[in-house]
Amino acid sequence: MLASATAALLSLPGTGGIEHEGFVVSQVGGVPEYHWLRIQGADPRTGSLAAAHLDASPSLAALMGGPGALEAVAGRLRAAPSEVIERLSYGANAGPGPGSSAGPARPAAAASACVLMQLLLRDLDSLGWGCLEELDQDAARLTLAHTDPAGRRHRLRLTLPPDYPASAPKAATDLPTPLAFAWRPPGSGGPCGGPGPAQGRGQRRAREEGPGREDGAGSGAGASSSLVGVFAAFKQAVLQLQPLWAALEAIDRRCRVIDPPPSVSAARRHLGPPTRRLVCPALDSCTSAGSQGAPGAAGGGGGGGGGGGATLQLRLNPADPLGPPAPGGAVFLGPPEAVAALREALFGRLHQWSRDRDPVDNLEALLGQPLPPPLGGGPQGAQGGAAPAGDAEDGADALGECAICGMYVLPTEDGEGEGGSEGGSGGGADGVGGGLVPDVVCPTPACSAPFHSACLAEWLRSLPDTRVSFAKLFGRCTLCGNPITVKA
Amino acid sequence: MAKTLSSVAQRRIQSELTEWMRSPPEGCCLESCEPMTSWVVVMQGPEGHSRLYADEVFRLRIDFGEQYPLDPPDVVFLAPAPIHPHIYSNGHICLDILYSGNNGGWSPALTMSKVVLSLRSMLASATEKKKPPGDAEYCARVGNRSPKLSRWQFEDDKV
Structure with a gap:
């Protein structure tokens, strides 16, 4: 019985292609034994093993159960993708878990490792080795x-x-x-x-x-x-x-999505949570009052349809991506004046949401306005014409990531309680599906760095020279060093 | 070393990494960021007035703790460390922004890009290549432990 094996292969450019030669170490009853092994004829350019030839010492052939077994292994090798040698040098190394530890337990562990390898090889044979992306050294x-x-x-x-x-x-x-x-x-x-x-x-x-x-x-x-x-x-x-990813892709294609940012490549966008943050259109009732709310949001007013800085955090339900957003699944963020009209338009007509349209069509129908298209390469991007490349940068800055944690939405563990407090439009942080948004701004006008109050309070508390008075922390801005205060 | 990171630290490091890839600081490149909590940065010696380090290349290791960015990361030069009045032979760097506490100058608003640029300008403004006073004694005493465990005096404003 081959209890466990370690292989060491050396690659050499030979006459008829790349040659791998080395030793397989077997452990039967705790006695190491070395067996010679050679794989010839790998294509030097592609690494293909289609014409490969496998030689092994008689001791290894005997250990595997005769020359027939060796031929079977060679057949499997020829059918395998070219990277298999690399993988084998990992896979073959998969010894018993406690390889380096205690002696007495070893035979049993080695036997189970052997069973494990057999199972793994059988499963991978029927799945096809092409789908194996990574195999850890201990095969666990x-x-x-x-x-x-x-x-x-x-x-x-x-x-x-x-x-x-x-x-x-x-x-x-x-x-x-x-x-x-x-x-x-x-x-x-x-x-x-x-x-x-x-x-x-x-x-x-x-x-x-x-x-x-x-x-x-x-x-x-x-x-x-x-x-x-x-x-x-x-x-x-x-x-x-x-259907969920198709709906998310439609949103990415047709709307100005700022989170995940456009820099996240299309190949990775489906890996995140099923949420998107979109720039909202400006509704009539809020265009005049909108721009004074959030600091720096004025950049959104120019031509691009920034909606006074309002954005929509939309989370689709994976089980029902075309259905109306669940409670807390659609949250408007931004200056209260801009958000109120949007909120009223969407939630007042939520019964008109239809599963026969995709979410973008639904949002546009309910809000009565087209959503701002993506900047740059979007299909309707040229139509506005008033959005030069520099505008994208301004837009990102206006939203203001927290200067401490570098995020806009700071996730909280107990997010459930926040979702209901949509009515409260005071100075406190808005809940975004269980997260906080920056709610403190450095009072020095030239700095105006935004912070989550939680981040700033945690930093100020860690400093010896921060003063506490009436449940307020008095310290210095991390960016400009001028005084700043935050609720303790 | 598998450290568990708070999600804040993780996302902050990730965003710094993205920002670094988009616009790396001048004369520096990232040799490794695997695992994400331990970076190795390769730094080309700055030109400066004196061109003391212009033909040298240095490597820096940055280790993030789980309290990052509230706590500064460990930043040390890998051997061979530059010969500079504020850099000990074991790679420890006497620069206030790398340390928090009473006289430290760390701020969570600092990013690794800015830190690396500060280090580069510290090299650029050196006037002579000499080791800090008590270098051998300090290295023998602290060895390879974290530089954050040392008590630093930041006196020299010039360099």
């Missing part, structure tokens, strides 16, 4: 990639517990809903365990988990007992999220 973590019909790339990161396959692998994805699947250990009776301990991205709402979990469990078609089944559940989940 691997990343599988899947490209969906629209060309978006998704990753499934699996962590195999020490007692795999008796207990389920842990799956982490960048999908907006957690991936759920039932696990049945191979060779056992009925399904057990229920949904795997799947994790989505860090701060998923409990509310969103409901539909996601049902979908996942329903798609699994019974319990999985191998990585093939888990990967199938993952592909199914990706398929079910297509």
Whole structure:
């Protein structure tokens, strides 16, 4: 029995292509044994192994179960993608977990590592090695990639517990809903365990988990007992999220989206949470009063349809992307005068929201105004003509990221309570789906650095020369050094 | 070393990284930012008046703590460190903006771009290449521990 093996391969340019030669170290009963191994005929330019030839010492052939087994390995090698050698040099290294530690436990651990490798190889053979993106050295973590019909790339990161396959692998994805699947250990009776301990991205709402979990469990078609089944559940989940990403892409294409910023490439935009922050159109009732509110927002008034600096934070429901925004799923931010009219227009006519139109059409119909198109390359970008490239920079500055944390929306752990306080338009921070926006500005006009009061208070509290008086902290601006105050 | 970072630190470092990629500070480039909490910056010696360091290349390591940006990161020169009156042979740098506390000048408004530029101008304004007083004794005493554990006196305003 080949209990565990370590391979060391050296690549040499030979006469008939690249030659890999080296040793495989086997550990049977704790005694290391070296076996010679050579792979010839890899194409020097493409690295293709189609014409490769595998030689091994008789001791290795015997260990693998005769010359027939060696031929089978060679066949598999020829069919493999060219990077397989690199991967093998990792994969083959996958020894028993406690490789360096205690002696007595070793044979058992080595045996289970061998079983694990066999399972892994079998699963990867049936999935195709092309979808394997990364395999950790100890074979306990691997990343599988899947490209969906629209060309978006998704990753499934699996962590195999020490007692795999008796207990389920842990799956982490960048999908907006957690991936759920039932696990049945191979060779056992009925399904057990229920949904795997799947994790989505860090701060998923409990509310969103409901539909996601049902979908996942329903798609699994019974319990999985191998990585093939888990990967199938993952592909199914990706398929079910297509309408969500299509809707988000339509928003990116037709609206001026400022978060995620336009600098985030199209290939990565589906990886974030299903939220978009859009610049709002100026409604008639607010155009005159709008510009005095937020400091620096005046830049939005010029030609581009900045809506007095108002923006809309929109979060689509992954299970129902075309439906009306859930409570807290659409939040207007900006000067109170500008926001009030927009809020009234949208929420007053929310019953007119239709699932037959995409969200952009719905927003335009309900607000009664076209949304500002993207700056630059947008389809209608040329029509306005009053938005030179420099305007984009101004727009970004006017919004003001906090000078301490560098973010506009600061996520809070207990975001739930904030969503309801939309009516309160005082000086306090607006809640944005569980986050704070900058609400303190440096009083020195030349500086005017914006801060989240939480960030500024935390910084001032850490300084020895900050004075506290009547629940206010008196300190100095981090940027200009002039006095600034904030609620403690 | 896998440190757990607060999400604020993580996003702030990420945004600094993006900003750095968009417009890197003059004469500097990022050699590594893997893991995200530990950067290695390659710095071309500045021209300056004296051209003391003009033909040299230095490497800096920046380690972010989980309290970043409220706490300054550890910034040290990797060996060989420049020979400069404010830089010890073990790479520790005597510059107030790198340290917080009573006499430190750190501010969370500083970004790594600005810090690196300050270091470069500190090199540019040097008038002679000499090691700080007590260099050997200091290095023997502190070795490779974090420079933030040392008590710094920032006296010289000129360089």
